[in-house]
Amino acid sequence: MDYTELTTEPIDITSVARRVVPPECGATVTLDGYARRFTKDKQTGETRETEYLVYEAYEPMAIREMQKLVEQVKSEFEIANVGIVHRLGKLEIGETSVVISVAAPHRRAAFAACEWLIKELKRTVPIWKKEVFADGEVWVEGDSQAPAL
Amino acid sequence: MKVTVLFFGATADTVGSRELEIRADEAATAKSIIDQLSKDHPALAKHKLLIAINEEYADPDTLLKDGEEVALFTAVSGG
Numbered sequence: 405m406d407y408t409e410l411t412t413e414p415i416d417i418t419s420v421a422r423r424v425v426p427p428e429c430g431a432t433v434t435l436d437g438y439a440r441r442f443t444k445d446k447q448t449g450e451t452r453e454t455e456y457l458v459y460e461a462y463e464p465m466a467i468r469e470m471q472k473l474v475e476q477v478k479s480e481f482e483i484a485n486v487g488i489v490h491r492l493g494k495l496e497i498g499e500t501s502v503v504i505s506v507a508a509p510h511r512r513a514a515f516a517a518c519e520w521l522i523k524e525l526k527r528t529v530p531i532w533k534k535e536v537f538a539d540g541e542v543w544v545e546g547d548s549q550a551p552a553l
Numbered sequence: 554m555k556v557t558v559l560f561f562g563a564t565a566d567t568v569g570s571r572e573l574e575i576r577a578d579e580a581a582t583a584k585s586i587i588d589q590l591s592k593d594h595p596a597l598a599k600h601k602l603l604i605a606i607n608e609e610y611a612d613p614d615t616l617l618k619d620g621e622e623v624a625l626f627t628a629v630s631g632g
Contacts, residue, residue, distance in 0.1 A: 437632055459631065460561055460562055461561075461631070462559065462561055462605070462608075462624055462626065464608055465605055465608040465609075465624070466631075468608055468609075490631060501631075501632070502631065502632050522632060525631060525632055526629070526630070526631060526632040527629070528610075528629065529629060529631050530561065530605070530624070530626060530629050530631075531629055531630070531631025531632075532561055532562035532563070532626070532627070532629060532630050532631065533630045533631065533632075534562065543562040543563035543566065543627065543630070544630035545563065545600070545601070545627040545628050545630060546627075546628035546629050546630045547628060
């Protein structure tokens, strides 16, 4: 089965991956996205050290947008099931912020679909990340235009 | 008419609120709501804002209806 969830609890990556597996599949590709300590600033090239992250979502719309991605990815790739779980609230460095699992009969489609899903999630799903540093904090603004108008 | 305006992340910090009920005239659009809010919160105009109406991405010129929910937020940064 497919599923999309938001949670404030730590994400169990293995269980996300296992929930998407049907008998006709031979490969599951799972992305484990987690909070990074060092981020290079795209403009200045300087490296900032992050202390922790805070994620927030427009929850009902985020679920709807994730469900749309699942529908779309299944129509465009030879895959069976998709699971997406995104963490909200405060995350320590190294904690998992997002898990995407794609089960498919063959691995190639699963890799491609997983890559497509994270790219689209970062562009369309209304979730925001705040980076907190020793000397300040910033809500990260993505570089996307308004999607799908 | 009245619309509910929701803010998240950077826009919530800028406005100092997560939800406002706003009185608007019948020809109000998402853009006119942003203009109206920017008078009290000029910093709002510094952001490139995305708009959702009733949980769907929408164009700034979309006409609003009574009771609708408008969300104003910056480009998303999940993942």
